[in-house]
Amino acid sequence: MTSPDLAARQRSLERIARVARAMDTRFVLPGGFRLGWDGIIGLIPGVGDSIGLAVSGWMILEAHRLGAGRGTLARMVGNAAVDWALGSVPVLGDIFDIAFKSHRRNLALLQREFGAQARPADG
Template structure:
């Protein structure tokens, strides 16, 4: 794979993952302009909701690993997913936190910074 193909591959993966992060964290506009996503809504389901959300969020981290992101990038991204999972388990407060923290958008900022520096 030449540098241009790798760069194009990274750009298309980044675009796809940015779309997924948006869907999970900000796709639905609420009155007042606040945005929520499917991750927060699924997290409202007692018991399994936060685990399903963490699994979906982990997909972005797995894709970052496939893009050869270094351990420090993957660790920061994994920590964001873990924080959202652990705090999200707390009834009511955790659900509010899930809507506000937006781990997937945070993780895409981290990944995009890495990809842009190493393009």
Template sequence: MATGAADNVSSALEEFEGDLPSTVDEAALERMRVSARILDEGMRVPGTNFRFGLDPIVGILPGVGDSAASIVSLYIVAESARMGVSQSTLLRMLANVAVDTIGGSVPIIGVLFDAFWKSNKWNVMLALEDLADGGQAEREPKTVSID
């Protein structure tokens, strides 16, 4: 997923609003959105459309920074699991967090990596997409034709 408008997650929430089940915890979605925004897109480089968050800033602290950011990232995954996001989507979300943690832990280059790799924003988008389609991609029975 590419970076784009100032708050893609908020616009996605509006886009999926009618498709989300009524049982979805809207307060949890808002907490997830705020967490993703703070970590991935909380600040803008003046004169540009490039946004970054606290993830690359706390990543400057060796070991501790990326660990702290990963814990917040795992909160988004945990909330998604609690809301019933499919297992395959949760695995994709965990893979995003793992890439973010490993890539961000590389000295010096990791800070730049964290500024561009928006795993939290992507994970909220994945959760919204899965909730909107009801996890049908994983839950629908597969038919196999033996000819």
């Protein structure tokens, strides 16, 4: 891969890391517990978890475009599906959604896949 390709991959991975942080760990609650937009949006009945799934879909498409392997992509799809299915359950699903942090899990998969190219997002 040429240097510009590596730079473009790095920018994409950094963008994915920023989105994962915003979705899963953007806000710090008392006691240090972190909450993101996914947990807040997930409270909207009927559509909240589907919005989170759409963001996960974007992350998975980006991972595919960057050349992530089939195993990594399959695990990312699995994380997104579990988050959507269990997060859709009223009340208990909202608690699960806040704790599971599927976007951060998928970011970690990409960090393992691409090694040092994926810098972790703070939080």
